[in-house]
Amino acid sequence: MGAMQRMIEDTDQRPDGLPRRQRFVVLAVMMSGTTAACISQSMMISALPTIMHEYGVNASLGQLLTTSYIFTLGLISAMTAFLVHRVNSKTLFIASMLCFVTGCAAALFAPNYPLLLASRLLQAGGAGIALPLIQVVALSVYPKSEYGRAMGLVGLIIGFAPAIGPTVSGFLIDFWGWRSVFVVLGIITMVVIALALPLLTDVVKRPDEPERFDVPSGLLYTLGFCAVMAGVTLAEAGEGFALAAAAAFVAGATALAVFARRQLRIENPLLKLACFRSRTFTVSTVLVLAAQVAFMAGSIMVPLFVQDVQGDSAAVSGLTILPGAVLLGMLNPVTGRMLDRRGPRPLIVVGCAVLVAGTLAFCLLDANTPEWVVTVLYGVRTVGVACLMMPLTAHACAALPTADIAQGTAIITSFRQIFGSIASSALIAVMASASGNPLGIDAFGFGVSFAVQAALIVVGFVVGMALLPRTAKG
Structure with missing residues (x-):
């Protein structure tokens, strides 16, 4: 039995997992660095109109700064299960942060769009290691009975950080230009590296016989x-x-x-697809993917709508989705505890119903819609996302043997990012094809794309309620 499996099983037997102080230090440092990597994936959203005009690219090419970042993050995440078994968690985390800060430096001095895009992929390489790693660490330091709470904490950064990215970058862009985004991210990451060197310990032990890549x-x-x-x-x-x-x-x-x-x-x-033999894992993963597509597509398209259809600034577009971002961060720990107490089905019903209602309402927006309406509807959608994404990730992992947790988190993280980026690109293509201007976005195309999203969520709800096995908690 590998050391990683023994450590997780030992944690199951101790009600408090690791000592509270050690748990706090490890999670605080790693969550800080992972937050910078996660927030980076969406910080280019507010900059898209400026970059599109500066480099002469349309919305389909410009959105690659976000979707290709998340796509690459997903590809790298697939390798993390192997890396976790080969490299201790402290070394792996610091390496991911070094890769990320190198990409920030390259983006700061990129003279053209192709090099800017390449630098974003380098940043994604670091984020692709850090994101699944923090999930493995969180599940390692908490007992299995508290997986909902553990993933709720991780959800603070996975959901909250990308959601506030457009708001933070909107202010930076309006005051200092879009390159200032990478200055701030680079400084934060270097501080995290400096803290990680003396404070982090290796809480996810390597097996005696490491797997071959x-x-x-x-x-x-x-x-x-x-x-x-x-x-x-x-x-x-x-x-x-x-x-x-x-x-x-x-x-x-x-x-x-x-x-x-x-x-x-x-x-x-590389990925233990045999995990999908568990129906609970399979159905939960499908619902996580549906929530990710809705979350990612909305976080990209709403700022574009506010800037290019309603004519507002980058800062205003960021402020429009800020309340929803705050709400998502607050709800992730709450929905995690609800999963531990009530099971997944009540969350699926509420999450899908709220998400469909908010998504269909977006189909009715036009250039004259008040900003507060857009803000409220975006917040409604984040309630649905909070009920689905992190709780069902925890539910999926809880259905696996402890030895497969690293594989389960790698599969879900990789699939979530890859399918989210591909589906978002496809939904933006739907918007562009239905729109009647060269930029590829108007109110009609925006509504058509959100109608397609609503249909996908309904399919996810039907699959979840029909096929998810019942548990003692529902």
Whole structure:
């Protein structure tokens, strides 16, 4: 039995997990660094109109600064289960922060759009390690009976940080320009590294016999999803690229099919897809993905709507979604405790109902809609997201053996980011194709895209209620 499994099982037997002081120090330092990495994924949203005009790119290309970041984060997250078993958590965390701060420095001096995009991918490499790592650490220092609480704490950064990113960056951009975003992120990350060196300890122990990294699996997974993402991007480019887009989709689907088959046959898979043999894990993951798509698409499209359709500033667009961001941060720990006490079904019912209602209401907005209405509707949607995303992540992991927790968090984190970015790109493409201007956004296209989102959430609700196994808590 690996050391990581023994440590988690020992934690199950101690009601308080690690000593409170050690738990607080480890989580505080790691959550601070991971917050910087998470908030970065959305901080370019408020800067998109400025960058689009500065570099002469449209909305479909400009949004890659956010969606490609999250896509890359998802790809790297898939490798984290292997890294957790190979490298101690302190070293791995510091390495992720060094990668992230290097990307910030590169973005600060990027002279053109391709290099800016490349620097964003470097930042995503660091974030892709830090995000699943903090989940493994949180589940390691809390007993299994408190997984809802553990993931509620992690939800403070996973949900709250990206949600406030547009607000924070909006003020920075209006006062000092979009490059100031990377100055602030870089400084914060360097402070975290300085604190991590003396304060962090390795709470996730490595197994006695580390797993071997399966190179073919890594290549198949990366190339498969990259081809799918390329297909989405080419489809957005217009009818002239339809054949190339179709070829990319076919190539990506083939690579991913070979990848999935390989994971079920080899001894040390990159992602243990056998976890999906648990119906609870599978259904919970589907609902997490639906919530992620709604959250990510909304956080990108609403600021674009406020700036490009209603004509307001970056700061105003950020303030529009700030109350929803604060609400999400406050609700994640609450919904985590509700999961521990009541089970998942009440959260699924409330979450999907509220999310569908808020999403359909967005279909009715136009250029004259008051900002407070947009703010309230965005807040309504975040209530639904808070009921689904982190509670069902915890519920999915609780259905797995303790030895598979690292794999379960890697699967959910990777899939959530990758599917969220691909689906968001597709929804933005729907908005662009339905819109009647060169920028690819107007009130009609915005409404069409949100109608599609509502339909996806309804499908997720039906799947969840029909197939999720019942537990003693509902």
